Amino acid sequence: MLLIHCPYCEETLPELEFAYAGEAHIARPADPSALSDEEWRDFLFIRTNARGPHFERWRHIHGCAQFFNAVRDTVSDRFLMTYKAGAPRPDLSPKEDAE
Amino acid sequence: MTTQKHDFSAALQIEELAPSARLSLRVRPQHRAQLARALGLDLPVRIGDRTAADGREALCLGPDEWLILAPEASALTAAAAAIYATAPHSLTEISDREITLRLSGASVLDLLATGCPRDIAALAEGRGCRTVFDSATVTIWRDGPTAFRMDVWRSFLPHVRNLMALAEAELAAGL
Numbered sequence: 001m002l003l004i005h006c007p008y009c010e011e012t013l014p015e016l017e018f019a020y021a022g023e024a025h026i027a028r029p030a031d032p033s034a035l036s037d038e039e040w041r042d043f044l045f046i047r048t049n050a051r052g053p054h055f056e057r058w059r060h061i062h063g064c065a066q067f068f069n070a071v072r073d074t075v076s077d078r079f080l081m082t083y084k085a086g087a088p089r090p091d092l093s094p095k096e097d098a099e
Numbered sequence: 100m101t102t103q104k105h106d107f108s109a110a111l112q113i114e115e116l117a118p119s120a121r122l123s124l125r126v127r128p129q130h131r132a133q134l135a136r137a138l139g140l141d142l143p144v145r146i147g148d149r150t151a152a153d154g155r156e157a158l159c160l161g162p163d164e165w166l167i168l169a170p171e172a173s174a175l176t177a178a179a180a181a182i183y184a185t186a187p188h189s190l191t192e193i194s195d196r197e198i199t200l201r202l203s204g205a206s207v208l209d210l211l212a213t214g215c216p217r218d219i220a221a222l223a224e225g226r227g228c229r230t231v232f233d234s235a236t237v238t239i240w241r242d243g244p245t246a247f248r249m250d251v252w253r254s255f256l257p258h259v260r261n262l263m264a265l266a267e268a269e270l271a272a273g274l
């Protein structure tokens with residue numbers, strides 16, 4: 001079982017207490033009606049599908065109930081870090097340069 | 100209701116407690132102290148920490164969420180309503196949502212381990228947490244080394260009690 005560090009509880013807890021909630025840092029467009037169909041499609045459906053570090057949302061649903069963000073390596077399934085919702089996307093530049 | 104008393108009852112006791120008032124408080128951090136003064140109850144900021152005063156108890160469940168137990172709800176809701184204009188919040192009575200079990204005895208950690216993926220033994224005495232037992236969200240209060248309370252949503256209670264009865268029988272059989 002994966003162990004996930006909740007940045008609000010400040011504890012590392014079993015995956016069964018958490019729910020996955022999709023890719024992180026996807027902002028809802030401020031004025032949806034100004035978007036073209038293609039832009040709206042991209043917002044709704046087009047995701048990174050990363051091989052390697054993936055920025056994703058999790059919710060500590062059986063716990064503090066908060067949403068937070070995590071960076072998980074989709075190859076190894078290792079959690080690289082977690083951080084609070086609203087915090088900026090962490091810089092992983094050495095890894096991104098390797099792409 | 101209490102479980103049937105068998106000769107292994109000293110190792111594990113599961114009892115349903117009488118109903119008491121239960122409230123859910125949501126308030127932003129900047130208004131927490133104001134609410135605490137109005138309720139006459141310190142509201143701890145660390146998730147899992149508890150406070151108690153005058154028969155009332157508070158457990159911090161999240162950065163802006165507290166569970167409050169009290170003999171009755173109306174005094175608390177009235178005190179909070181009086182400061183609503185300067186300290187906006189949500190204080191909702193949820194007394195009927197859950198049934199509280201008292202779990203105690205030497206085997207209680209083994210019982211909890213059958214349903215909780217979290218290491219309940221690591222929960223310090225006097226703290227609490229919201230977690231999961233099998234598939235049901237529960238709130239656990241650790242009152243002593245082998246004394247716990249568990250709040251279970253009432254519709255999940257038969258499921259939780261059935262699993263506990265099974266675990267109790269297995270523990271009694273030495274499995």
Ligand SMILES: [Zn+2]
Pocket residue numbers: 006007008009010060063064065066
């Ligand atoms: Zn948490």
